[in-house]
Amino acid sequence: MSAVGAVTRHRLFWPVVALAVLLLACVLKSNTFLDIAVRDGHLYGGPIDILRRSSVLLLVALGMTLVIATRGIDLSVGAVMAIAGAVALSQIAASDDPGSLAVVLSAIGSAVLVCLLIGVFNGFLVAVVGIQPIIATLVIMTAGRGIAMLITGGQITTVTSAPYKTIATGYWLGLPVAALIAGFFFLVTALITRRTALGVLIESVGINPVASRLAGVRARTIIWTVYILCAFFACVAGFIRSSDIMAADANNAGLFIELDAILAVVIGGTSLAGGKFSLVGTLVGVLVITTLTFSVTILGIPANAVSLFKALVVILVCLLQSPVVRRRLRRRRTAPVGTAPAPVEVPA
Amino acid sequence: MVSKMFRTRSIAAGIAVLALGLAACSSGDGGDAETAGGDGGSDGAISVGFSQVGAESGWRAANTKSIQDALTEDAGFKLSFSDAQQKQENQIQAIRSYIAQGVDYIAFSPVVESGWDSVLEEAKDAGIPVILTDRAVDSEDTSLYVTFIGSDFVEEGKRIGDWVSENLGTEPINVVELQGTTGSAPAIDRKTGFEDAIAGNDNISVIASETGNFTRAEGKTVMEGFLQAYPDIDVVYAHNDDMGLGAIEAIKAAGKVPGQDIKVVTIDGVKDGMTALAAGEISYIVECNPLLGPDLADIIKTLDEGGTVEPRIVTKDEAFDQAGAQAVLADRQY
Missing domain, CATH: 3.40.50.2300 (Response regulator)
Structure with a gap:
């Protein structure tokens, strides 16, 4: 009982169940969905597609998790993605030799620089000026797309460049490069936050910025850092998204991805009130959302019912996760023996 | 100390909100930002107010360019162009400002189909003919606009x-x-x-x-x-x-x-x-076909000379297979 109870009580239990149910539904509809075959020298199949598709959202949600842990929020990630693609692709398009690795690397370098500047700007507004994060990042969210439009001249910039194309559609050791990139940054972030004190410092800033500052934590530096990191991850996500279609679409690249990213973080069990955060939880959240989007096509949900279908699944998962519902469910299952109330995170 | 910090912070937040508000206003007023006086066709030029949907695709960019290239001063037009950034309220505001300026003609691509009756009534009362381009409106009263030009x-x-x-x-x-x-x-x-x-x-x-x-x-x-x-x-x-x-x-x-x-x-x-x-x-x-500019210019010229036009004008759309595409690709404008 206690082992089963521990599993079902884990805050990631229901998201994982949702993921499994979605995958099962896909397999029932299309029996070969989970098969992985080798095609053209790389792996091919539903799970590989999901991994590759997850990479963009995982990168964005990764940065978002850190920002949310400091009690902040970053709405500018979608616009940063658009800017990253616009800067990189317009440079490649303007060069004489779009296929050369040097051109691609310098284009990526300058796009990263621009995105880091945006991160510095966001961090400055939040950490130094003290503007509410939701307002501070709203500036770039609205203005950023305009900047991207200016860079691309209002057009969809299309390029042909083999090295750039590799970012999203290439394979290395049979695995999609995009997933490897996202996986790499995920592992590095996990190691740095969990094997050094950084993770604890971020959480302490999120739980009580004043107390942590009085305790000697450089809250301002940490807040500034997470916004820069978030912009950087969004930038890499922007490369993957624009490489995926080999075009910089300033209007649509990363549109509304901030909402998906926040949702992934919340499904993963990180509180919007800041404090404790779970990167593994975010990973599960990202997989749930990506699989959900994918299953819409596999299951053949009619186009005008897609939003409703997604909303229902998300509401169900969130309900099952909420402490109140879980306490009710457990009480019904385990008779009225004095069950300890679920540990409630108290936002300071 | 704390209260001082709080004050600085709220002032900063206030400034940010103000800035955003101003930004929103100025984008809303985008309609008259680019107008060049527009006192209703002095010096013989026909003044036209055009409200575009936005710049959401390559198609739309080509459409905008075509209209700006066709309604030039050399051709006898005075074009006031505004970009509604995919928002109906911006379009309605732009049309109202055209009415206030007393332009000779108003043309626009409605971003959505419904909700245009009242502003089109105002244009009708002001005696300004309205031409729809590319997209239609669902008004039952077809007297609200002169013609709708676009693809089927x-x-x-x-x-x-x-x-x-x-x-x-x-x-x-x-x-x-x-x-x-x-x-x-x-x-x-x-x-x-x-x-x-x-x-x-x-x-x-x-x-x-x-x-x-x-x-x-x-x-x-x-x-x-x-x-x-x-x-x-x-x-x-x-x-x-x-x-x-x-x-x-x-x-x-x-x-x-x-x-x-x-x-x-x-x-x-x-x-x-x-x-x-x-x-x-x-x-x-x-x-x-996004190149509606020349047709729009023709329609306005015809109306200006007292002629009439069909209530629905379908643009000529071509179709291409591989050979056809290879033939026209070199001088494709969009």
Whole structure:
């Protein structure tokens, strides 16, 4: 009982169940969905597609998790993605030799620089000026797309460049490069936050910025850092998204991805009130959302019912996760023996 | 100390909010930002106010350029152009400012179909003729506008359907459809036209239809799903070029050859689409002509000389196969 109870009580239990149910539904509809075959020298199949598709959202949600842990929020990630693609692709398009690795690397370098500047700007507004994060990042969210439009001249910039194309559609050791990139940054972030004190410092800033500052934590530096990191991850996500279609679409690249990213973080069990955060939880959240989007096509949900279908699944998962519902469910299952109330995170 | 910090912070927040508010206002006023006086056709020029939807696609950019190039001062026009950034309230505001300026003609591409009656009434009361371009409004009172010039979306879908039926439908084929933005007029009409055209051909079955929102990225995502769910797809029908181009990427990633293993047919005929058609990756494109400028100029000239025009003017859309695309690609403007 206690082992089963521990599993079902884990805050990631229901998201994982949702993921499994979605995958099962896909397999029932299309029996070969989970098969992985080798095609053209790389792996091919539903799970590989999901991994590759997850990479963009995982990168964005990764940065978002850190920002949310400091009690902040970053709405500018979608616009940063658009800017990253616009800067990189317009440079490649303007060069004489779009296929050369040097051109691609310098284009990526300058796009990263621009995105880091945006991160510095966001961090400055939040950490130094003290503007509410939701307002501070709203500036770039609205203005950023305009900047991207200016860079691309209002057009969809299309390029042909083999090295750039590799970012999203290439394979290395049979695995999609995009997933490897996202996986790499995920592992590095996990190691740095969990094997050094950084993770604890971020959480302490999120739980009580004043107390942590009085305790000697450089809250301002940490807040500034997470916004820069978030912009950087969004930038890499922007490369993957624009490489995926080999075009910089300033209007649509990363549109509304901030909402998906926040949702992934919340499904993963990180509180919007800041404090404790779970990167593994975010990973599960990202997989749930990506699989959900994918299953819409596999299951053949009619186009005008897609939003409703997604909303229902998300509401169900969130309900099952909420402490109140879980306490009710457990009480019904385990008779009225004095069950300890679920540990409630108290936002300071 | 704390209260001082709080004060600084709230002032800063206040400034930010103010700045945003101002930004919002100025974008809302975009309508009259570019107007050059506009005192209703002094010096003999015909003053025209044009409210564009936005700059959301390559098609729209070509449309804007065509109108700006046609309604020049040399041609006897005085054009006030405004970009509504895909917002109806911006368009209504722009039209009101044109009425206030007393322009001779108002032309606009309505971002959505409904909700135009009151502002069009105002234009009518002011005696300013209104011309709709590219998209229609659903007003029952057709006296609110002089004419609607644009493509026939149903016809576009029908022409694609006819081509598929004649050229590919000689044996049983499975078609998947990538729809445009759910609920938009082009998406509804292009779907209907296609369905009507293939209705008589039992060889053609549409096995799946999902929205790709008119964008490349979503077209690709949805096509990846289709390829997983349905192993035997023969034809992809995309409601615009961009989604078709996304689908081509997905087909390639699945180790298949677009144009051979799976045929792709699309609507629009923007440059990237035509390039893919010339390369054989797309098999057939029905054009949706964005170059409405010259026609619009003609209509206004006719009206200005006291002539009348048809209430519905359908632009000539061409259709291209591979050879046709190769022939016109070099001097394609958009």
